[in-house]
Every structure is written in structure tokens, then in C-alpha cells.
Amino acid sequence: MKHIVTLLGCGECQTACKTSCGIANQRCEN
Amino acid sequence: MIHQYQLGGYNIVLDVCSGAVHAVDELAYDMIGPFEAQPREELLAAMAAKYPAVPAAEIADCYAQIEELKNAGQLFTPDSFEPLAGKFKEKSGGVIKALCLHVAHTCNLNCSYCFASQGKYNGERAVMSFEVGKQALDFLVAHSGTRRNLEVDFFGGEPLMNFEVVKQLTAYARSIEKDAHKNFRFTLTTNGMLIDDDVIDFCNREMSNVVLSLDGRKEVHDRFRVDYAGNGSWERIVPKFQKLVAARGGKNYYMRGTFTHHNPDFLNDIRTMLDLGFTELSMEPVVCAPDDPSALTAEDRALVMRQYEELADLMLERERAGKPFTFYHYMLDLSGGPCIYKRISGCGSGTEYMAVTPWGDLYPCHQFVGDEHFKLGDIWNGLNNPEVQGEFAACNVYAKPECRDCWAKLYCSGGCAANAFHATGAITGIYEAGCELFRKRMECAIMLQVARAADAAGEDE
Incomplete structure (x- = not known):
């Protein structure tokens, strides 16, 4: 029985809100 | 390091230092917690006592599955990233790739909660001339090294109060980008008051993203976002925003709202935005002094935490009904997110941003403008504040002892330096109230990924 289902620099990625950092919300552009 | 939590009916395990995300059953969830500390036989016996209906062989099999993931580097992965901290900034030292151009230190609204003191940044009203803006763009190109993508945000105050210069600067950048082998990406942050057909045409032609300030419900928005006669702006700006968004094909924009002590039930504002036809949304907690009347209280934050969970539920509900919307902080790409160097080094304020x-002075980011201690130099003479620059260059997630044991450190990258400074007096400080909200947002964002994967698996069966 399967108990577990499994779903980390060039600087070209983009630096919405201007107050709360959202690095995790970015995407790699390279 | 792992992080386990239960949300949305799912048991979720995040392996912090590989980024692997696992959805597990109750048995595995209970076994993973003590897995590292408890001897195998002792753990199996404890699980057998807790789950008497589960055969011993099944419990042993679950143990083996956990062990297999550990051996594969997908559970209990050790943190080996500290030696990489600072490497990205060291490698790209001196490179600047993004500017926030304050084209107007003035505003046609008089919002009391404005972090920029009604756009004046605690100084005099001013607008940027074309000559200053042109020099800023030349400065950016000259300091951008081999970076191809350069970003310029037209900001204020209200940037549309200096729209002619915005247009001239954009045209100038387009005239030099090909020869300079650069790709300018422009964004504009506006309160909407001056949007007209000319602005809409220009934005849709030149702006890769527009950020539109709307706080949601009319009574919420108009509590703060008033003109100098004290009149609310909601009724004037909403039709303009709707027209602009429709002309953009409903893409490449964000409705950017602020929630305060007066509306910690911000999900109602999200619902209002959806009712108005907006689907790309970003609602953020107010940034202000703790004794400010707008500041979120501990009681407010408890409600906000619940609102974040309900927001995730609403997103799933609407996705399943074929009416999806985006919440900026819930966007998480588990296979195409930022690299480890970016995750460790942070947003780039004071170094690449x-x-x-x-008038051409340089600051680490828009939230430090007006604080002379943080002035880094100017666009004619370059950078001349090595002490502050050094502080920002050294600011990474491993520079903050409190972050070391935090499961979210590779998602927040140490958090916002400005928020930390305003909360603690040091850019390496910890804005704990912000951390708490951030961790909840990440839990919700990861849960959404788990739910979507479960939905997709259900469709495949």
C-alpha cells in the first residue's frame, strides 16, 4: 500500500505588491 | 529539516532542503515526525499501539517507504546551502538590473495609511524631469553587466501625474535597448485616478505589468483612499480599472489591495474584486508602526490567518467550477521556481535593485527613500555609501540566526529588509508578525498544489 504521494544563479528572473517579498512566487526565466 | 501540517483535509510534509512535497496518510504522518529520533523497533511498536487495526507488515512497509525517501534525498535532507550564501551577490557584485523610478513625489489622493507619506516621502513635492530619468536609464544600462532583462517600475506618489515623462522615458529606453542588447520590462503602479484611453493604450503597448490600487469593498477602500477634499475614490476608479483590464485581455495586471485593522476580514474584499470581474489579485497587510491606528492587532492577525485558509478553499472551489483566479502569494511553481541562489540571497534591494x-538620488528600495542614512549615492556620481551597501550585500537568509531553524526560509529568502528595519531597527532583524503571516500563506500555497495534484490524479483514474 502506498502511504506517501510525492508531488531547489543567472540573475535574469524578475525582481505585484511592493511591500511583501514574494521570491517563492517567482519563476526561473532561464 | 521537515515541516508537517494538516490543511484542507490533507496531511502534508515538506522536506525543506530539497523542496520535495509529500501528501501522506495518517500512519505515515504520525511516523515521519519521530522517525529521526526514535529507534526503528520502538517506533514500529508505538505505531502498532496507535493503529491496532493495521497489520504489522503494513506498518513496517510504511517505515520502509519513509526510509526510501530519506535515502533518495527527499526527506530529512540536510542543509548544505550555507556555503552558497552570498555567492550570488558576490558573483554579481556591482550589477544593477532593476530600478524603481520615482517619477512623482506627489499624489492626487491623500491616503492616511500611505507608507510614502501621501507620496512625498517625508520631503517636498517633486516630479522627475526627463533628463533625470534618462540619466537613470543610462546608469542602469551601464551598470547591468551581462544581464539582458532590465526592469523599471514607474512609481510614486502617483506616476500618472508625470505621464508625459513616463512616455518619453519609455520611448528613450526602447530607442537604446537593441544596441545595448537589453530587454526593458516596464511596470506601472497607479491609483487609477488619471487613467484614460491614452493611458490604457500606452500601458497595453509598453507595460509588461500594471499594478492597480484597489482595497476591495467600497466602504473599505474609501475609508483611506480619499482625495484632498476627503471624497472617496472607489466610484471614480473602478470603471477605469475595468476598462483597462478588459483592454489588456484580463492579463498582466494585479489588483493590489491593502488590508488594515479595519478590514482583517479581507476575504470579503477579494470577493468584491471577483464580483467586479478582476481575477489577478494581491491583498497585502498594511505596513505601518505598531502604534498606528491602522496596524493589525494580535486578534486581527488570528482572523487573517483563518482568512488565508478560507481564501485557499475559495480558490479551489472556483477552480473546480471553472472560474479560477490568481492570488499573488499563492502562486508556487514546484518545478520552475527560483534557483537556490535566488532563494538564499533575497530580493536584491540595495544590490541589484x-x-x-x-532628483536622482539612489536608495536600496522604494521603502527606504527619504531616510538619509540609506542614501547610496546618485545616478551621476554613482554609489558612495559602501557601509550601507555592504550591509545589504551581506543580508541573506543565513545572516539571520532566527531564520536558521525556520522551515519557510527558502520561500521568504529572509523576508523584506524594509519591513525588518521598520519593525526592529535593523535590516537583518526579524519582523515576526510578518513571518507568521508568510508561513501561513506558504502552507496554503503548498496545500493548493497538493489539492490540484489530487484532483488531477482523480481525473486520471
Whole structure:
């Protein structure tokens, strides 16, 4: 029985809100 | 390091230092917690006592599955990233790739909660001339090294109060980008008051993203976002925003709202935005002093935490009904997110990202403008504040002892330096109230990924 289902620099990625950092919300552009 | 939590009916395990995300059953969830500390036989016996209906062989099999993931580097992965901290900034030292151009230190609204003191940044009203803006763009190109993508945000105050210069600067950048082998990406942050057909045409032609300030419900928005006669702006700006968004094909924009002590039930504002036809949304907690009347209280934050969970539920509900919407902080790409160097080094403020005042002074970012201690130099003479620059260059997630044991450190990258400074007096400080909200947002964002994967698996069966 399967108990577990499994779903980390060039600087070209983009630096919405201007107050709360959202690095995790970015995407790699390279 | 792992992080386990239960949300949305799912048991979720995040392996912090590989980024692997696992959805597990109750048995595995209970076994993973003590897995590292408890001897195998002792753990199996404890699980057998807790789950008497589960055969011993099944419990042993679950143990083996956990062990297999550990051996594969997908559970209990050790943190080996500290030696990489600072490497990205060291490698790209001196490179600047993004500017926040303060084209107007003035505003046609008089919002009391404005972090920029009604757009004046505690100084005099001013607008940027074309000459200053042109020099800023030349400065950016000259300091951008081999970076191809350069970003310029037209900011204020209200940037549309200096729209002619915005247009001239955009045209100038387009005239030099090909020869300079650069790709300018422009964004604009506006309160909407001056949007007209000319602005809409220009934005849709030149702006890769527009950020539109709307707080949601009319009574919420108009509590703060008033003109100098004290009149609310909601009724004037909403039709303009709707027209602009429709003309953009409903893409490449964000409705950017602020929630305060007066509306910690911000999900109602999200619902209002959806009712108005907006689907790309970003609602953020107010940034202000703790004794400010707008500041979120501990009681407010408890409600906000619940609102974040309900927001995730609403997103799933609407996705399943074919009416999806985006919440900026819930966007998480588990296979195409930022690299480890970016995750460790943070947003780039004070190193690769800076703000330019209307008269050409440079600051680490828009939230430091007006604080002379943080002035880094100017666009004619370059950078001349090595002490502050050094502080920002050294600011990474491993520079903050409190972050070391935090499961979210590779998602927040140490958090916002400005928020930390305003909360603690040091850019390496910890804005704990912000951390708490951030961790909840990440839990919700990861849960959404788990739910979507479960939905997709259900469709495949």
C-alpha cells in the first residue's frame, strides 16, 4: 500500500505588491 | 529539516532542503515526525499501539517507504546551502538590473495609511524631469553587466501625474535597448485616478505589468483612499480599472489591495474584486508602526490567518467550477521556481535593485527613500555609501540566526529588509508578525498544489 504521494544563479528572473517579498512566487526565466 | 501540517483535509510534509512535497496518510504522518529520533523497533511498536487495526507488515512497509525517501534525498535532507550564501551577490557584485523610478513625489489622493507619506516621502513635492530619468536609464544600462532583462517600475506618489515623462522615458529606453542588447520590462503602479484611453493604450503597448490600487469593498477602500477634499475614490476608479483590464485581455495586471485593522476580514474584499470581474489579485497587510491606528492587532492577525485558509478553499472551489483566479502569494511553481541562489540571497534591494528619487538620488528600495542614512549615492556620481551597501550585500537568509531553524526560509529568502528595519531597527532583524503571516500563506500555497495534484490524479483514474 502506498502511504506517501510525492508531488531547489543567472540573475535574469524578475525582481505585484511592493511591500511583501514574494521570491517563492517567482519563476526561473532561464 | 521537515515541516508537517494538516490543511484542507490533507496531511502534508515538506522536506525543506530539497523542496520535495509529500501528501501522506495518517500512519505515515504520525511516523515521519519521530522517525529521526526514535529507534526503528520502538517506533514500529508505538505505531502498532496507535493503529491496532493495521497489520504489522503494513506498518513496517510504511517505515520502509519513509526510509526510501530519506535515502533518495527527499526527506530529512540536510542543509548544505550555507556555503552558497552570498555567492550570488558576490558573483554579481556591482550589477544593477532593476530600478524603481520615482517619477512623482506627489499624489492626487491623500491616503492616511500611505507608507510614502501621501507620496512625498517625508520631503517636498517633486516630479522627475526627463533628463533625470534618462540619466537613470543610462546608469542602469551601464551598470547591468551581462544581464539582458532590465526592469523599471514607474512609481510614486502617483506616476500618472508625470505621464508625459513616463512616455518619453519609455520611448528613450526602447530607442537604446537593441544596441545595448537589453530587454526593458516596464511596470506601472497607479491609483487609477488619471487613467484614460491614452493611458490604457500606452500601458497595453509598453507595460509588461500594471499594478492597480484597489482595497476591495467600497466602504473599505474609501475609508483611506480619499482625495484632498476627503471624497472617496472607489466610484471614480473602478470603471477605469475595468476598462483597462478588459483592454489588456484580463492579463498582466494585479489588483493590489491593502488590508488594515479595519478590514482583517479581507476575504470579503477579494470577493468584491471577483464580483467586479478582476481575477489577478494581491491583498497585502498594511505596513505601518505598531502604534498606528491602522496596524493589525494580535486578534486581527488570528482572523487573517483563518482568512488565508478560507481564501485557499475559495480558490479551489472556483477552480473546480471553472472560474479560477490568481492570488499573488499563492502562486508556487514546484518545478520552475527560483534557483537556490535566488532563494538564499533575497530580493536584491540595495544590490541589484534600487530606487531613484525625482532628483536622482539612489536608495536600496522604494521603502527606504527619504531616510538619509540609506542614501547610496546618485545616478551621476554613482554609489558612495559602501557601509550601507555592504550591509545589504551581506543580508541573506543565513545572516539571520532566527531564520536558521525556520522551515519557510527558502520561500521568504529572509523576508523584506524594509519591513525588518521598520519593525526592529535593523535590516537583518526579524519582523515576526510578518513571518507568521508568510508561513501561513506558504502552507496554503503548498496545500493548493497538493489539492490540484489530487484532483488531477482523480481525473486520471
